Amino acid sequence: MQSPTHQVTNQVKPLTDNNLYNDDAILTAGVQRLQAGWHAAELARYGAELGREEIWALADAANRHAPELQCFDSLGNRIDAVEFHPAWHALLGMLRRENLHALPWSAPRPGSHVARAAGYFLHAQVEAGSLCPTTMTFASIPVLQKEPALFAALQAKLYACEHDGRDLPLGQKTSMLIGMGMTEKQGGSDVRSNTTLAIPLPGGGGRGADYLLTGHKWFFSAPMCDAHMVLARTELGLSCFFVPRWRPDGNKNTVFIQRLKDKLGNRSNASSEVEFEDAFGIMVGDEGRGIATIIEMANHTRLDCVIGSAGLMRQALVQALHHARHRSAFGAPLAEQALMQNVLTDLALESEAATLLMLQLASAFEAPNDPLQRAWKRIVTPAAKFWICKRALEFSGECMEIWGGNGYVETGPMARFYREAPVNSIWEGSGNVMCLDVLRAIGREPEGFTLLLEHLHSVTSGHASIGVMLSSLKNLLSTPPDQQERNARRLVQTLILTVQAALMAQHAPPTIADAFIDSRCDAAAGRVYGTLSSEINADVQKQIRKRVMP
Incomplete structure (x- = not known):
């Protein structure tokens, strides 16, 4: 239908149905040069998918419909759940399917880091918020690999190439995402000023031991992740902890979401402020070496x-x-x-x-x-x-x-x-x-x-x-x-x-x-x-x- 007053001319139609990989001469040459040519066909397939109109519509929807915090259910039980638009889960499903959360770790071979970087680069051109939990999960894997007992329990779910957005104990899920909680109100990048305390449970502390954390985080990225890597203070200094969303006994961990950040951009992704009240965590790495x-x-x-x-x-x-x-x-x-x-x-x-x-x-x-x-x-x-x-x-x-x-x-x-x-x-x-x-x-x-x-x-x-x-x-x-x-x-x-x-x-x-x-x-x-x-x-x-x- 056209208005009788004028015709629409000299307006540019949206760019869709192009192949983000095949059209990029610099990227395609680099993938071949840096030993990742074995992944080129998969990148070309993903580049074509990302160029489709319906994928751009997913990116738009995920950013228009920001995550919403639900602190309580209808009965008054505290649930601290963040609800996302279905487009968000669809985008995470694509990232997961392409193994962009784990490729160099789950399928190591020459060029695997380059292959993964190329896929990440393609997805970043369409929607960036979904990359945040993907990145944090990816970065946590080499750290968790150094904790044999913990990693053995997590490996299958970390490497799984499907997205499971359900808020359930890990034992009931097919895959998992990991977030990060480092900064506090008083310090920001100066994490040495962190005040969150970690007290060992009976039986001793140290690497691999169970702790209870009390304190806060000013930026707690992607609060619906299944676990977070968190800095907290022990007797020997700042240490790193794996803090799951659900405790081993099947109850929700006492990580209370105070509010979601109202951000300038990256709006599809939830960032939050949280309080720990004796939250369960497992020490990762040596005590006092959390920053390292x-x-x-x-x-x-x-x-x-x-x-x-x-x-x-x-x-x-x-x-x-x-x-x-x-x-x-x-x-x-x-x-x-x-x-x-x-x-x-x-x-x-x-x-x-x-x-x-x-x-x-x-x-x-x-x-x-x-x-x-x-x-x-x-x-x-x-x-x-x-x-x-x-x-x-x-x-x-x-x-x-x-x-x-x-x-x-x-x-x-x-x-x-x-x-x-x-x-x-x-x-x-x-x-x-x-x-x-x-x-x-x-x-x-x-x-x-x-x-x-x-x-x-x-x-x-x-x-x-x-x-x-x-x-x-x-x-x-x-x-x-x-x-x-x-x-x-x-x-x-x-x-x-x-x-x-x-x-x-x-x-x-x-x-x-x-x-x-x-x-x-x-x-x-x-x-x-x-x-x-x-x-x-x-x-x-x-x-x-x-x-x-x-």
Whole structure:
């Protein structure tokens, strides 16, 4: 039906029924290069599924219908249940079916971390909230594997490739999800200020023993998970605990949900505040070594922050490019106008470098005993989390602006992308925390950092501008510690741009690599996108954009 006043023209139809994997030349090449080609057919199938209109409708519904807390049942019994829209469970079912919660642990083989990262990257382009419990479950598995008795009881349910959203004791469920509860009101990222206490039950304490926890958590992620990894204080200091939703005797654990967080984005996922009143928990890891235990999990969760932000950037760019190709203004399609071409090309370079970086980091997790790969994992991962997650904010805003007013309203995906962008920069350590962690990692592993610098120099020896960045990096690290801390963001920015430049030099066509390197080393280029030099000719710019979407 049409109004008699006008016809609708020059509006861009939604991009659907495309294959998110097959259309991504950078991702498909990286999967093959980094030993994950055995998973390509599954990724192509999943990429086609995620591109379907009905899957985008699930993502929209899951975010429009936020989780609701039900503290009591109709009879007045305390149940502390969180109700989700069916779309949420459908999305979790997809993630579970693809084994994105456990692939490298349940089916280890060369390239398994890369295969899992590629699938996670694809899902992140459509719906991000469902990734949160997936990530936490994934990150908990290598920690729980070190607790033989506990892991033996959990392994089948952790590895199961089906989603079981029922709120039941673990013995009655087919699969499980694990969340995290680290931060408290008074501390945030400073978990050393935590006050939650853990008292051992009769029979002794220590690793593997049962405890009762009393205290609170200010952010308790995904409260309907079947268990949470929690930090609490014992006589020897902060320790890590496995706190199930249901006690071994079949009663609900005394973890009381106070309220759900009213968040800016990530609205499909529930985050909560909780109180522990003698809540049952099992110590994981050595007593007093809770932070060290959690750091192992954080390495994986931070990688997922990088992958998720890179995926969001990729899809925001695809949507912007699709819009620019089909929307006309001032007598010509947007994509044919010189200034818009500059913006789109610059965004495409940024997205390609982010994709290469997340794949390389995932590959580094394949070889934990290799000194160079350990440096990538321990030093570059927090640096990448700082940089990619921050760039996602500006990036998604630029892509939304390309859509104009249509991007600012909730009838399309751009507003959701923009609201989603900040979470990865905040969760698992803010920007300052990441930069200080990079400095600590360099100080603890100087030999690994030296190997990393030597590697970067060897693969970029033909690029004088990268040599300048490497020299700048060394100069920043030669300053006194107080100056290093003050300049930590500059140092980490220089490091990650050098790393991205090296990856582009290795894996992108020379003209495209040169465009990235020259623009990121150009002091005249501002922080806004679309300031590429006119020396990058129109043919090269077109080639860069076509790599995003054929």
